[in-house]
Amino acid sequence: MAGLDRNNRILQELVLQPGNNVCADCAAPEPDWASYTLGVFVCLNCSGMHRNLPAVSKIKSIRLDYWEDSLVQFMAERGNRAAKAIFEKHVPASFYRPQQKDCIVLRDQWIRAKYERREFTNESCLQTYSSELFESVLWKKGRHNKQFLKRIFLLSQKDFTLRYFLKEDSKVPKAVISMKDLNAEFQPEKIGHAHGLQISFKEDEHTRNLFVYHEDGQTIVSFFNALRATRLAYLLKKHPTLQSNDLIPQLTTQCLKEGYMEKTGPTQREPFKKRWFILCSMNRKLLYFKSPLDATDLGSVFIGSENHGYLVSESCSRSTRSGRWHCGITLETPGRQFVFMCEQEEERREWMEAFRTVISQPMTPEDYASTKILLQLKQDTVFLSKFKSQPSLLIISLFLCVQMKLL
Structure with missing residues (x-):
């Protein structure tokens, strides 16, 4: 019993150290669980995801479970900061790092990518999300009905677009979407699927929404991060004087x-x-x-x-x-x-x-530009409405405009 109390006391001191005082995977404060095979302190929610990886991670409570001396020594030598230096060494700048309140599929795939697939321990995996072309087959909701149908999505960093096709052999895309105003956000509850993703963009001065999902969590999260990588490439070209870190907040945002x-x-x-x-x-x-x-x-x-x-x-x-x-x-x-x-x-x-x-x-300057465009559209609408009941005045005005250009 004395050994149990001593080891648990040491663990509770370790978890107060900088880096260990937040969950290694979602940054939740005051983690009270630990993976004694990976050497990281994690929160209750993330500990459940670690339990789904028994070949990689084994979990214990730092307060309730018995800890052998060798395991406590390993936790003291490793800890969250040292583990991040190993498992997060080459995370792409655009890759989304989930937080405590993010949906399950984001947090689960982040943990699997780090510890199970070890995607970030070497630089070769960076191309997975940052390649010039990224293709994925997703289930997409119809525009005018509730039915979800398979569609082929193609991301291109050559022209900064997202295209989707109705069939595998289709040569002409159903839509070509610019990265300029594109945003993607996981919406599992709204879409009614644990992997539901909402893609929004501007279309004819309105906001257009696409609702998609994939049964495989890795596929949908990879697509999400490829979207972020493509949008980052677009923003870097648009703002050549800025660095990647300056643009990360603009890649994808959640609604307030x-x-x-x-x-x-x-x-x-x-x-x-x-x-x-x-x-x-x-x-x-x-x-x-x-x-x-x-x-x-x-x-x-x-x-x-x-x-x-x-x-x-x-x-x-x-x-x-x-x-x-x-x-x-x-x-x-x-x-x-x-x-x-x-x-x-x-x-x-x-x-x-x-x-x-x-x-x-x-x-921001972009906000001011948007308001000017909206104001101009309103002014044009008012201008045209004045001539609605007097078409002769509209004809005369157009004639004068043409004459002024000719002169």
């Missing part, structure tokens, strides 16, 4: 908040309608859809900074045509006031926190 709210129209006299909202911090947009798995958004709201007149507050006002929900939010913008209704007070609190996170961030 998504869920149902009720929305009314611009006059606030229209009936409230239930819509699925997604708030993205990267492009400062609030997108809304009829349902979570819609392929294209119904509309979007740009959210600037507080310095530019954007403000969010609680709202108790109720339209006579409002729906069933009573927890209101008012979003003030320079051009319009938006009113939303949440079902529960907790939902309202989470949405307001997400809104304030975006509003508190200073706008």
